[in-house]
Amino acid sequence: MITSDPQLRARMLLEALPYIRRFHGAVIVIKYGGNVLSDADRSLTELAEDVALIRSVGMRPVVVHGGGPQIDELADRLALRPAFIDGLRVTDAEMLAVVRMALLGTVNPAIVTALGSQGAPAVGLSGMDGSLAVASRVSPELGYVGAVSTVNPQVLTDLLATSAIPVVASLGVDVSGQILNVNADSFAAALAVALKATKLIFLTNVAGLLEHLDDPGSLIAEVDVAHAQRLIESGQIRGGMIPKVTAALGAALGGVERVHLIDGTVPHSLLLELLTDEGVGTMIVGGTQ
Structure with missing residues (x-):
């Protein structure tokens, strides 16, 4: 809720000012999860408002997305049963078509349109465009699932130079031209490293x-790579959070200064994490201290 106290509102603006100065011109990669998008109307509007604001004060946002729930919903409508191995979606030719339809036909244009409605020009694309994300297959059992091996960021840097916001779907292409389904968390991490991003959120x-x-009260505000690795090894990080945190650690070790894990269902959590002293989630800092 926005406070009606003018003094408090002024203090909030003053608190944001050092962060606005510090991150002016910085590339900020934002990975928007399909689970957040499931609460589409509210969360997507708030994402667009937040991204439009940080762009207007000089930051250079890049939005990366997957769309697991949206893929599942479309697969169910087509009577296809999803299967997973170690958290990765088994992707045969039929499922690959579903993935492409969900990401490029539903999720990507929804984000682009939402940003445009906030006066923030956005361009939808995927890792296939301009050979942005060259990938290789993970295993025969997973089918058309890839891991990014090379990022060619020129198409993104060209868009950022025009003040456009790239909105990138997590599809890659192998050296033969075959389209591959790529885990969106690792995809975002690879792009952040290649772009020399200041932050990955x-x-x-x-x-x-x-x-x-x-214990929900034991939220860690800041953690280094070594501490996060110990949390995985001790079982404090489990299930679907393991690949997400692994991707975050890879980005931190790859040169991204700060990686953030935040709850996108909290109203305007992106702004709260970027522009306030306390933040709202966990910040992972590079190195092993």
Whole structure:
């Protein structure tokens, strides 16, 4: 809720000013999770408002997305049953067509349109465009699933130079031209490293990393790579959070200064994490300290 106290509102603006100055001109990669998008009307509008604002004060946002729930919904309508191995979607030719339809036909244009409605010009694309993300197959059992091996960021840097916001779907292409389904978290991390991004922000549906898995009050505001790795090894990070945190650590070790895990269902969490002292999630800093 926006406060009606003018003094408090002024203090909030003054608190944001150092961050606006610090990150002016910085590339900020924002990974928007399909689970957040499931609450489409509110969360998508708030994402667009937040991204439009940080662009207007001189930051250079890049939005990356997957769309797991949207893919599942379309697959169900087509009577296709999803299968997963180690958290990755088994993608045969039929499922690849569903993935492409969901990401390029539904999720990507929804984000582009929402940004445009806030006066923030956006361009939808995927890792296939301009050979942005060259990938290789992960395993025969997974089918058309890839991991990014090379990023050619020129198409993104060209768009950023025009002040447009790239909105990138997590599809790659191999050296033969075959389209591959790529995990959106690792895809975002690879792009952030290639763009030498100052920040990579994962908008998900959890608050961040917890020191104790069953204690919501044990949210960790800041953690280094070594500490996060220990949380995985001790079982404090489980299930679907493991690939997300692994991608975050890869980005931090790859040169991204700060990686954030925040709850995208919290109103305007992106602004709260970027422009306030306390933030709302977990920040992972590079190195092992």
